[in-house]
Each structure stands twice: as structure tokens, then as C-alpha cells.
Amino acid sequence: MEGEGRRAFDAEGSAAVVSALRWSYGTGRTRSYEWRADQLRALLRMMEEREGDVLDALRADLGKPGLESFIQEIALAKDACKLALKELIRWGKPQKVSTSITSFPSSAEIITEPLGVVLIISAWNYPFLLSLDPVIGAVAAGNAVLLKPSEIAPATSSMLARLLPEFVDKSSIKVVEGGVAETTALLEQKWDKILYTGGGKVARIVMAAAAKHLTPVVLELGGKSPVVVDSNVATKRIAVGKWGSNNGQACIAPDYVITPKTFAPKLVRREYVKTVEALKTTLVKFYGKDPLASNDLSRIVNSNHFRRLTDLLDDDKVSDKIVHGGQRDEASLKIAPTVLLDVPLDSLVMNEEIFGPLLPIIVVDDVEEAFDMINSRASPLAAYLFTSNRKLEDKFVRSVSAGGMCINDTALHFANTSLPFGGVGESGMGAYHGKFSFDTFSHKKGVLRRSFQGEVPTRYPPYTRKKQRLLRALLDGDIFGLLLALIGWAR
Template sequence: MTISQLMDQQKRYYQTGSTRGLAFRLTQLKKLKQAIVERESEIIQALRTDLNKGEKEAYAFEIGIVYQEIAHVIKHLKRWMKPKKVKSPMTHSGSRSYIIPEPLGAALIIAPWNYPFMLAFDPLIGAIAAGNTVVLKPSELAPAVSAVMTSIVRATFEPQYIAVVEGGVEESRALLEQPFDKIFFTGSVAVGKIVMEAAAKHLTRVTLELGGKSPCIVHHDAHIKLAAQRIAFGKFSNAGQTCVAPDYLLVHRNVKDKLLAYLQEAIKSFYGDNPLLSPEYGKIISRRHYERLRHFLNDGKVAIGGLADDQTLQIEPTVLENIKWDMPVMQEEIFGPILPVLTYDNLDEVVGLIQARPKPLALYVFSEDKKVQDVMLEQISFGGGCVNDTLMHFGSTHLPVGGVGESGMGSYHGEMSFHIFSHMKSILKQTTRFDIPFRYPSSQIGLKIIRRLTKL
């Protein structure tokens, strides 16, 4: 079956209305969960093969988040689907107003390679909950996970409802030529622009989950040891290949040396004396990405780590100091286990430095002072983040995740996932027991009444 034929098949199936009922949607979500439960060990092994993820990280960052999302959606879906009654203005006397969620139709989900299971199935849950058909495109850079996901989907759903298209750039290009009703893309800014350009030809709605250089600010009053532990967790999980990982540190000059000492201590406690031998430490997804990261090791001075293995495609958790803003490591999202450190003297300096650059996907601030926290949260635009932690906002079904500006558009997770795959249809039901004559051109006092009512 060609991609065009698959598109036509999904469009026809959607038009039958089969995907719209609450019972159908709940059944599909439960089927998906059961299929994942039955193949959990295969998913974990595939994540080990593609990214060298340990079992704990694979479950916590990929499978567990998907289970949590399914449970949350099942619990709340009935309420989300109900028409919502809203107020009607006085000019609409006698009417009742509603907002009715309806599915968009056929959705395309293009998943990345860094969290290849979670970032494919998490938006899939939202698309199913909203009543759409779906074509899922996994990343070819994570072939083991792609194969398991394809097997799960094909064993669980009919292709006219949920289908998987594997492949590389050619297949992605062919999919983007199709008139989907929704495209959900997670990946780089450069590819996000290609996706948006393709979507524009069909006026297709898009959600773009992109990235950027997410700053992590450590003020002098922070709990430094705990900050180091949480920063090391956020930066070096998945070998730094996380879109919301801290990309660089802005540390108050007075606590820089103390923070670096605690970072070294945290890295050792996580991965031992030789992280490259740790079963809990990941690898870089491909040689091309590995070589790109290796070049960054030439910037500044290595303060922690710095070793690399050309055979296993691994780079130690590395911290760089003596960094300048014009160095290559500061010109693009790192997306690897390399953490540049820059210092500052006052908060105005921090705000100015971050505001001068594209809006990041995440921001993290470590400080015990609420005024410091408020300055960062109010004066800097970013997608989402944490105060005194890293990454953890992403794992909450109650917090929408998404970017702003170059870091993306649209948010998902929990109820927001339902909304981004839905159209909120506005309906006004007007009474026939009486009419409102002042709205008609023939009314002599119509304008006077409208002026009075609209100024109340």
C-alpha cells in the first residue's frame, strides 16, 4: 500500500464516525496499554540497543510516562469530551452557547530518536483520546525501538485507524505531501521549519516540539550540593540527549568552584569512577552526532570528564569552563553530555544574556530567594521549566509542555494533548419563542439599544 492509499483509507475510515464515541476511544487506550505491558521487556531491550539506556532510565523516562499518561486520559476523558456551556452576551438574549470538542481527522505524528518510545506514544495517546486516525512515523535512527513500536501498533490496531510508516527522509517527505488534518512533530528547529512549510501548503495545523539552548541559573544563595545533583541528573540522563536538558550553566561567580566540585561528586555517585563502563550511562545515537559533539570538547577548558570512546560512541559527562559566547559550543543546542559553564555577577546580566538569544524550550533556576525566582520567571520567556530542579516538569500530566518562538509552538500532555488534536467547535442555540427585532436593519431604535447593551 502506498502512502497516498494509506491516507485515503484513513480519511474514509474517519468519515464513518467509528472513532468518535467515548467507549471506542477508551477501548483503544486500554488496548494500547495492554500491548505495551505485554511487550515491556522488548521495549527496554530495544532502548538498550539503540541508546544504551539502563532499565531504570528506560522505564522511568519512557514507559512509565506513557502508562501515567494513559491512566490520566482514561480517568478524565469523559469530562473533556462533554460540550462546555459558556455565557451568552446580553445582545444574544434567549440563546445558549456551547463549545463542543470534535476530532480533527487524520493526524501525522513524527517522532524523534532521543526518547523514541515515549515521544511517539505520548502524542499518540492524545490523538486517540481526541478521536482521530493516526499515521505514526518513528525515527530511523532508533531502528530497534522503531521495530518494536511497529510490531505493537500493527498487532493492536487496523491500519485504517492507526498505522506506522518506517523509513528515512524519503518516507517523511512523502508523508508531508499528504493532506493531513494535524501534524505533530518533535525534533530540531531546522526540520521543524521544513515541516511547517509543508503543512502550510495544505493549511494543516501543526504542533512543533523543538529545542534550543536551555539555560540553568545557579544563584549564590542556592542549595549548591542539591543543585549539583539535580543538574547532573537533568543534563547527563540519556547522555544529554534530552530536548529539555540544561544546555549551559550560568553560575554566580562566588559559588562556581563549589558547584563544580559537587558536580564531580554527583557524576561519580551516578556512574562510578569510569562512566564509560557504567551500565546506567547511555551512548550517542549515531557517529555523525558523536563527531559533532567531539568537536565541542575543544572549546574552553575541560573541568570534569572529557574522555570519549570512538567504538561505543560514548562521551563522558563533561563540564567545560573558560567558555566564551562566541565559541562553537554556544552557537547551537548541544544535545549531548557536555555542559559549558559561564559565570555572572548580577541578575540583570543574566536576564540580558538570555533575552539576547532565541527563546529556550526550558529554563531552570536554583535559588532560595523568591525574588530571584520571580525575576527569572517573569522577565524571561521560555517554554517551561523548574525552580530548584531540572526535567521534572516534563513528567507531569498536569503541566503542558511546549516551546515558544524558535523552541516550538503548541503544548501537550494530559488535557492539552486532547485539545491540540481537537477542534473546539462554537455553537449558539437560539430560542424560537421570541425574536430580537432590534438587530434587524428595519429597527428604528436598534443602534441605540446595541450601543447601550455593548457598553454594560
């Protein structure tokens, strides 16, 4: 990708970049299998040869542990590349479909073609994966691409703009760095599709800008992803999904837990549990007695988000609800994994997406109350259930609205490229991952082919009574009426 640096982009500058991409796309180069495969192989080679640069950038932006960066960002992006290379021919192959009597004799097929020039606006919390994963899908589908990385992760943004031009076609795939001004200028242009990952406030701005040009959008947002706990085997999987995912700074990280009164103490306090380790003990095992000193815990991305999270924690309605954690260090931008028990529903922490290391636990009389509680709120990006009760599991899947679900674990559905990843309602629209990424950036064009044989005069005016009887019987599938009409026609 051609890095455009951090110079400001006004409307004229952004128009020039888009014009260059349209010219390149117009040459037809991005449509060929060879070009697509070459770009995917180049991206894969970049990730293999420059892994250290990626790890360094993620550490600079988020203090992210190296293994976490590799598993949750680099490895997933590499898998997306490998899958696209393996399946590219099959994904793009025309799909034969059936025809009807009305067009007999004929054949029909669905042709997959690229949309054109697409814009991808990435997020800061997984700044490498959330940039490369949709780019891989857009390139695999044969589009020209402009990537706008998040300015909140400046090291990763700079790394993408610096490294990618060394590996891929700079005329068809570009990067523009910058902030609000650059993004605003880019959104003024006409795109053939926009994929935005981030929050609902900016998503509304993106959608309004896209509407001016009737540009379709994919919005990957977030929300308060709930965890319903009806089983005492949940603690490690909840903990790694929450704090092992960027210290809670993940759109699919567990946002809050709902559990029955009878189980809440078992979930939190070790002395009540004989069969599994409880959440508090699990956190000490994961991050030690001084989690702020742990090298396995990401820091908060910046001081603004640090203060936002401490404001949630210092709310009078929850300040006495802390049963574990609560430590913070503004100098290092670190907040310890924090568990809050029996949190009021009208507290600040329960009325906005947390996106950090705070985990409220809501206590209910009956586990099925949790379903109504979830559905009374905006649909989340993810919903989780821990249970050994298959009937409860089936009811959860049927009745709870969410972008995606994981039963008896957290976040792992994101890594399955056979599943679409996307939101519903307030948590987003559209989906990607694997073939869904390819489809997201493709147009399915229906094509019907006929010969000059088999002409049927009844389809043409004037529409006599005989023609009307024959056509109505044919279109209604009325075999008896069709026979009568044909007999009448013969006479």
C-alpha cells in the same frame, strides 16, 4: 497500528495510506467513547505485556539503562494512558457558557470534536515516549492517526511497527517507517494536524509543507536550556537532569550553567564545599572513576552525533577548559560526562544546542546578569534556576522567556501532566501532555441554540431612527438610554 514496513513511500503510496485513514475516520468509528477507550486500554495492555520488547529496543538504539527507560519512557506513557482513560468523559463533555442580551433567550456551549486525520513525526532520543505520548492524545480526542517514528532509532521504530498492529485498530491508526523520502512523501499529503518533534531545520520544512494545505502544526523543538545557579544544593539535581537524561541527549537537558564568580569554584571543586557534594564528586558517585564502563550511562546515538560532539569538545577555545571528563571511545560511541569551566561565549559549544554529555559553565559577576544573557538568545525549551532567594525566583519567572521552567530542580516539569509541555519562539509552538494533548488534537466548536420565541423586530431592516437608538443603547449597555429609547418606541 498497522506497520507499513520499510518499503519506500512515493506520493501515490502515501496518498493511499492517507485515503484509507480518511475512509476509516469518515465511518465515525473513532468518535465514539467506546472506540477511544478500547484503543487506550489496548495501548496500556501492550506496554504492560511487551515491556521487555520496549526495553530491548531502547537498549539497542541508545544503550539506555533499563531503569532509565522504564522511568522516563514506559512509565510516563502508561501514566498518559491511565489519565486519558480516567478523564476521557470529562474532557469531552460539552462546556456550557453564558450568553448575552443580544441573543436572549438562548443557550450556548462549546462542543469538542476531533480534527480528523493527524500525522505525528517522532524523534530518536526518546523514541518510545515521544511516539506514544502524542498518539495517546490524538486517539483520546477521536482522530485517525499516522505515526512516523524516527529512522535514527531503527530498533524502536521496527518494534512499534511490529507490535502495535497486534493491539489496536489497524484501519484507523497506522505506522509508516522510513527516512527522508518517506517523510517527504507524507508531508505532501493534506493532514488535519501535524505534530513534529525534532530540530529547527526540519521543523521549517514541516511548516512549509503544512502551509500549502493550511494545516495547523505543533512543533516540539529544543534549544540551549540554561541553568542559573545561585545555591550550593544544585549538583545532584543538575547531574541527573543532564547525564541521567539519555546522557544529555534530551531537549530539556541542561545545556549550560550560568553562575556568579564567587560560586563557580564551589560548583565544581569538592574542596571548597563543606555542606554538599560538588559536581565532580557527584559524577564519580553516579558513574564511577571510569564512566565509559558504566552501565548507567547511555551511549551517543550514532557516529555522526559522536563526531559532532567531539568537534565541539576539540574546539581550540574550549579544549583547555575541561575540569572533569573528556574521555571518549568511538568504538562504543561513548563520551564521558564532561564539565567545562569559564567557557567563552563565542565558542562552538555555546552557539549550538549540545544535545550530549558536555556541560559548559559560564561565569558572571552578578547572578542577575544571567537573565539578560538568556533573553539575548533564542528562547529555550526549558530554563532552570537554583536559588533560596524568593525575589530572585519571582524575577526569573517573570522576566525569562522559555517554553517551561523548573525551580530548584531540572526536567521534572516534563513529568507533570497538569502542565503544558511546549516551546516558544525558536523552541517550538503548541503544547501537549495530559489534557493539553487532548485539546491539541481537538477542535472547540461554539454552538448557540435559540427557540422561535423572543423575536425582536428591531434587528431587522428598515433601520429607523427609533430602532437605531434602541439598538445602540442596548449594545452599549446604556441603561438610561435604553429606557429613553423604549419610552420613545412605546410612543
